[in-house]
Amino acid sequence: MPAPTPASGESKSRRRAGRPMAAILDHAGITLAALELINKKGYDGLTMAALARTLGVAPSALYNHVASKDDVLRLVEEDLMSKVDFGGFRTLPWEDAVRQWAYSYRGIFARHTPLISVIAVLPVTDAPQTLSMYEAVTEGFLRAGFPEEQIIPCIVALEAYVFGAAFDANAPADIFDSGRLAESTPHFTSAVRSLGGESKSNYPSDLAFSMGLDALIAGFGALRH
Amino acid sequence: MPAPTPASGESKSRRRAGRPMAAILDHAGITLAALELINKKGYDGLTMAALARTLGVAPSALYNHVASKDDVLRLVEEDLMSKVDFGGFRTLPWEDAVRQWAYSYRGIFARHTPLISVIAVLPVTDAPQTLSMYEAVTEGFLRAGFPEEQIIPCIVALEAYVFGAAFDANAPADIFDSGRLAESTPHFTSAVRSLGGESKSNYPSDLAFSMGLDALIAGFGALRH
DNA sequence: GATATAAATGAATGCCATTCATTTATTGGT
DNA sequence: ACCAATAAATGAATGGCATTCATTTATATC
Numbered sequence A, B: 001m002p003a004p005t006p007a008s009g010e011s012k013s014r015r016r017a018g019r020p021m022a023a024i025l026d027h028a029g030i031t032l033a034a035l036e037l038i039n040k041k042g043y044d045g046l047t048m049a050a051l052a053r054t055l056g057v058a059p060s061a062l063y064n065h066v067a068s069k070d071d072v073l074r075l076v077e078e079d080l081m082s083k084v085d086f087g088g089f090r091t092l093p094w095e096d097a098v099r100q101w102a103y104s105y106r107g108i109f110a111r112h113t114p115l116i117s118v119i120a121v122l123p124v125t126d127a128p129q130t131l132s133m134y135e136a137v138t139e140g141f142l143r144a145g146f147p148e149e150q151i152i153p154c155i156v157a158l159e160a161y162v163f164g165a166a167f168d169a170n171a172p173a174d175i176f177d178s179g180r181l182a183e184s185t186p187h188f189t190s191a192v193r194s195l196g197g198e199s200k201s202n203y204p205s206d207l208a209f210s211m212g213l214d215a216l217i218a219g220f221g222a223l224r225h
Numbered sequence C: 001g002a003t004a005t006a007a008a009t010g011a012a013t014g015c016c017a018t019t020c021a022t023t024t025a026t027t028g029g030t
Numbered sequence D: 001a002c003c004a005a006t007a008a009a010t011g012a013a014t015g016g017c018a019t020t021c022a023t024t025t026a027t028a029t030c
Helices: A027-041 A048-054 A069-081 A094-109 A113-121 A128-143 A148-169 A179-184 A186-193 A205-221 B027-041 B048-054 B069-081 B094-121 B128-143 B148-169 B179-184 B186-193 B205-221
Strands: none
Touching: A027 A048, A027 A069, A048 A069, A069 A113, A069 A128, A094 A113, A094 A128, A094 A148, A094 A205, A113 A148, A113 B094, A113 B148, A128 A148, A128 B179, A128 B186, A148 A205, A148 B094, A148 B148, A148 B186, A148 B205, A179 A186, A179 B128, A186 B128, A186 B148, A205 B148, A205 B205, B027 B048, B027 B069, B048 B069, B069 B094, B069 B128, B094 B128, B094 B148, B094 B205, B128 B148, B148 B205, B179 B186
């Protein structure tokens, strides 16, 4: 029937030698289109049909390059991991490096919380970007004087905290509004009110993140020999 | 002809014998059936159709009692919250109460991670069980000598950690297997190996949780006046 | 006993991921 | 320059899903 319509993707190398067709579709292009779609329509808007349309292709064509939608999510996750800033572990004191890493990590995944359920269960085996982050962080901990057996648990705990905080980060401002049940929860209601929550962006989410991170850094820092 | 909303707390609508059929639909029954279904088939098995079948009813009948599937998830969440053990805040030293609360909280939600995305964005306004937990925890913090403005951030941080750790808790044992990329991540690979991971139940997840919780408790405990 | 109303039904609707037989385009071998 | 092999794209299914709606059934009230 009709030839594959030359899609308006971000194609640059269409005619190549050695490959079947040097097609419009490859992992990089799919990842980019998925990210674009997520940024524009959110994760609800990320459907295989929408992704295919973005790429100017039939939905079924995607399955020549990815095994499933989860596969697409894994591609996106790897891409995001490569954007997490762990550079401080080479240049900054350990405490500052951890702080910078955690803030960057949370900032990125706060807008990608649907990925967290995927990541948490995902073996790291075929995720080079993720692995290289772990390698850099591990090196930073070693350099800071941590005993080897303590490093992974510390990283796991910090990551858990970062992921949990990422969820909080896009909670609505009135999440702690006790409404008409306020009378039955006087202490809690008063504690919420004492925050004067209108001021900054994501009170109390941001303050909470900072406080918890400080506690973790202080507690873990004491493990160095 | 129209049967608008399920109506909130009408008290006398169903105490007589001889209902439409064998169906007993109300929030409590729906919640129970949903939990049963989740325990048996997991969250993938929790569909409106399956839920209806469990209750011996047509799927559309559910919508006389709940507005959506998300509504069902909210019911389940409230039920789980009522099972979190925060009793220590009345009887134990603050540190022990926090530890008991956090372990109980994590243990329950580790098997209900799909709910976490729902909870995090959910206003607490119409969630009495959740509110009563917050009230008890807030009281415990006050009694322990925390300044009122610090309490909510502390709770938020602890909750974030608990939720993140709940995800970790059902990660596969080989999640940190670096596979054939091991050579490019020597420090990380060695750190993972140094754990000797076969021994306990969920190494390093459990150890990590314990370590991070200790750090948070120590850090926050210093805020008391 | 009539009637209003709450609740259950079954048949749509539309969206979704995924599969598959078929077609098209490109390549490497000769 | 042809031919066979192959990678990739297509459109039409498939089955599952949440949700809606007009209709029917059963209950409760007056």
